[in-house]
Amino acid sequence: MTTHRFDYGVSLYSYTGEFGTTLTLDDCIDDVADLGATGLEILGETHVQEYPEPPTAWVDAWFARLDRLGLTPTCFGAWVDTRRFGDRPMTVEEATNQLATDIRLAARLGFRFMRPKLGVVTSDLEPDPVWVPATERVLDLAAEKDVVICPEIHWPSVIKSKVVDDYLDFIGRTGTQHFGLLMDTGVFQNRRHARHGGPRSRLGEGRAAPPDVPQVPVADLADVLDHVVYIQAKFYEIEDRDGVLRDDYIPWADILDVLRRGGWHGYLSSEYEGDYGVGRAADQIRRQHALLRILDAN
Amino acid sequence: MTVLDVPMIQTRGFRNRDGGGGFELRLRLPYYRGVWTNLVEGASVTVDGEHFGADDIAWSIGDDQYTLAELTSSTDARWSVDVPATLHVPRAEPLAIGLHDVDVELRVRMSYIPEELQPTIWSEERRLVITR
Numbered sequence: 383m384t385t386h387r388f389d390y391g392v393s394l395y396s397y398t399g400e401f402g403t404t405l406t407l408d409d410c411i412d413d414v415a416d417l418g419a420t421g422l423e424i425l426g427e428t429h430v431q432e433y434p435e436p437p438t439a440w441v442d443a444w445f446a447r448l449d450r451l452g453l454t455p456t457c458f459g460a461w462v463d464t465r466r467f468g469d470r471p472m473t474v475e476e477a478t479n480q481l482a483t484d485i486r487l488a489a490r491l492g493f494r495f496m497r498p499k500l501g502v503v504t505s506d507l508e509p510d511p512v513w514v515p516a517t518e519r520v521l522d523l524a525a526e527k528d529v530v531i532c533p534e535i536h537w538p539s540v541i542k543s544k545v546v547d548d549y550l551d552f553i554g555r556t557g558t559q560h561f562g563l564l565m566d567t568g569v570f571q572n573r574r575h576a577r578h579g580g581p582r583s584r585l586g587e588g589r590a591a592p593p594d595v596p597q598v599p600v601a602d603l604a605d606v607l608d609h610v611v612y613i614q615a616k617f618y619e620i621e622d623r624d625g626v627l628r629d630d631y632i633p634w635a636d637i638l639d640v641l642r643r644g645g646w647h648g649y650l651s652s653e654y655e656g657d658y659g660v661g662r663a664a665d666q667i668r669r670q671h672a673l674l675r676i677l678d679a680n
Numbered sequence: 681m682t683v684l685d686v687p688m689i690q691t692r693g694f695r696n697r698d699g700g701g702g703f704e705l706r707l708r709l710p711y712y713r714g715v716w717t718n719l720v721e722g723a724s725v726t727v728d729g730e731h732f733g734a735d736d737i738a739w740s741i742g743d744d745q746y747t748l749a750e751l752t753s754s755t756d757a758r759w760s761v762d763v764p765a766t767l768h769v770p771r772a773e774p775l776a777i778g779l780h781d782v783d784v785e786l787r788v789r790m791s792y793i794p795e796e797l798q799p800t801i802w803s804e805e806r807r808l809v810i811t812r
Contacts, residue, residue, distance in 0.1 A: 398712040402762045403686045428713040428761055459713075465791040465798075466718045468752070501791030510791075581688050581710035582804060585797040 391421020396654035415451035458488035464501025477516035489527035562611030575618035579658030620669035714760035
């Protein structure tokens with residue numbers, strides 16, 4: 383076994399398209415352990431039975447399974463759905479309650495990180511301003527439960543942006559140890575990947591075009607690395623090119639180099655978002671872990 | 681967990697209602713996460729070219745039944761990825777035994793996608809069978 387600098391995890395989001403149809407929750411988690419990952423990331427609203435109040439038996443089975451497989455819960459994905467109420471915005475109290483619900487459930491299931499996916503108000507994904515007072519109100523709870531709240535920096539957001547500046551200002555102003563950035567490696571994509579298969583859907587009525595996003599230099603990661611608490615290793619396709627693993631979309635060698643130079647330690651949690659197909663996620667995640675571990679050992 | 685068909689429109693559950701008044705159609709949530717039902721805007725159904733508007737279709741999820749207005753105004757009801765919804769579609773006559781072309785358009789509002797690109801609309805067509 384080779385030594386490695388980073389911890390490796392998998393987000394169950396990767397099995398989207400198979401979870402609930404061709405794979406059960408047990409199948410997905412068994413697969414994460416089988417491929418050698420130690421970290422397990424889930425989506426609360428997807429994978430927790432009867433979210434947000436799972437039966438006690440389900441919680442007991444959750445911990446028994448983690449023990450048996452040697453897995454550590456990493457990040458609990460959650461949502462602040464600011465458009466739930468259609469004709470009116472979400473109130474501070476409602477947003478606070480949603481965050482508190484997810485922090486409590488994340489802690490109950492053993493998670494250290496909680497990613498709130500925040501509703502947005504602009505085309506470049508500026509979050510609804512309700513996030514500021516709502517997050518302030520749950521900082522004590524996060525400290526008590528030792529859960530780090532980490533909104534994700536996700537394409538089409540870029541690192542040098544008001545979105546990221548506002549998160550960093552929040553950390554500076556509150557002095558909290560329980561808020562940080564989750565970096566989704568999709569922001570560093572060299573080219574867009576068109577996802578094939580799966581349920582056919584379209585966005586809106588087709589009036590708007592997808593945003594034109596500048597390529598984010600991997601060097602920008604170094605500027606915010608001190609506040610990055612978790613990395614979602616988003617990827618689309620790892621190719622077998624004459625027996626060599628290649629990713630033409632995400633520049634892994636450059637990303638790992640920045641992490642290494644910055645002395646960063648933490649989880650790289652795989653999030654496969656490539657083509658749908660039975661068995662595809664399991665194969666692609668293994669390819670990615672092999673590729674990352676080869677780079678990590680060099 | 682019930683293991684469901686991969687498509688949104690489920691083979692199972694497509695039937696004329698006992699006692700008449702319409703038919704039922706089962707959907708899996710084709711989204712990667714469960715939702716509070718007030719993010720759902722509704723589903724319209726077309727069978728062999730006959731259109732049924734979202735406002736006329738009642739829903740049941742698990743043991744709970746809703747009109748569309750109840751579904752979209754509830755503050756605590758949920759639609760999970762592993763619990764299919766049944767659409768109750770009113771129709772004067774039962775559907776004939778045999779094959780039917782079923783078209784569904786489902787609309788769900790996502791808060792994290794720019795508003796001008798919302799709602800997200802899933803549309804799917806399947807040929808299903810009525811057995812009785």
